[in-house]
Amino acid sequence: MPGATTPTRVVVIEDEPTITSAIADRLTAEGWEVSTALDGPSGVATVQRVQPDVVVLDVMLPGIDGLEVCRRIQADSPVAVLMLTARDDETDMLIGLGVGADDYMTKPFSMRELVARLKVLLRRVRRTEQAAAAPGPADPQVALEIGDLVIDRAGRRVMRAGVPAHLTPTEFDLLLCLATSPGTVLTREHLLADVWDWVDATGTRTVDSHVKALRRKLGSDLVRTVHGVGYALEIPAEPEDGLGEEAPGAGGATGPGV
Structure with a gap:
């Protein structure tokens, strides 16, 4: 994560050049280091190259869509992702969260709110890393x-x-x-x-x-x-003794129930 002398690295993956430029200009003004990509494949490559602290990712992209981009970059190395969507559709939002996005915003959005959301994401990532590095009274080593x-x-x-x-x-x-x-x-x-x-x-x-x-x-x-x-x-019930065991004489393996 960025320290006192290391700028925050952001990758913006958005296919509309005017929106990309506006986001990049605003984040650069915040003192952040911004890289951009205008399609899915180049977005994945840029994230792999830059190793950013946070990604701003549009859902609708040429090449491969934002959902697949999110899957690929999270599989490579987990990173905080704020997803942009043109529709206020809860299904799209749930899919985005399901493939690894941490937050989402619906277009149109204010640059002020975008910056605020990104700063919150970064604070949470830093807080998690600090807690893992310096265990407190509630020892995180204990499951x-x-x-x-x-x-x-x-x-x-x-x-x-x-x-x-x-x-x-x-x-x-x-x-x-x-x-x-x-x-x-x-x-x-x-x-x-x-x-x-x-x-x-x-x-x-x-x-x-x-x-x-x-x-x-x-x-x-x-x-x-x-x-x-x-x-x-809710406090989940403990599985009962013998639950899931095969009946005498039964053949084949059984997996855990869902």
């Missing part, structure tokens, strides 16, 4: 086990019923926030402040979308909605 859910805080890995789940950095932070107080209802505002570092309630849809992504990856029974308030992590 958190709640029923059949296991959260490896040091390795940032999650398993449910022995099955690994691939979570984005934001999804992991959200799950960990809920899991530190299982059964306790946390308001959307609390989650925004703790996970996203937002001090207002303008991003409540972001919380809702990430919760839906968690449910899709870990099971719909894991996070309970308290309408008008927020969310709580």
Whole structure:
């Protein structure tokens, strides 16, 4: 991550030159080092070459779309991604979050908000790295086990019923926030402040979308909605003894249930 003398590196992948230039100019004015790409393949190559701290990624791109770009760059080396979409479509947003985006903004957007969102993403990444480097009283080396859910805080890995789940950095932070107080209802505002570092309630849809992504990856029974308030992590039941064992004489292997 950038230090006191190292500029923040940003890659902007956007096929509209006027938008690309406007974003690049604004981020350069912030003192950040900006690289740009106008299509999917060159975007992937630029990220691999630059190794940025954060990526601004449009969904609709020539060559390969932004969703596939996100999959490829996250598979190579995980990086914070803010996705831009031309439609206020929750399905598109959920797909974007599912392939590794940390946040999204709908066009048209203000440059001021874009910069603010990117700074929040960077603060969260730094905070996570610092916590891993300097364990506090709640030692992150100790895995958190709640029923059949296991959260490896040091390795940032999650398993449910022995099955690994691939979570984005934001999804992991959200799950960990809920899991530190299982059964306790946390308001959307609390989650925004703790996970996203937002001090207002303008991003409540972001919380809702990430919760839906968690449910899709870990099971719909894991996070309970308290309408008008927020969310709580349900305590998963421990598997019963003998669950999943083969019946006498049964042939073939069986996998874990979903």
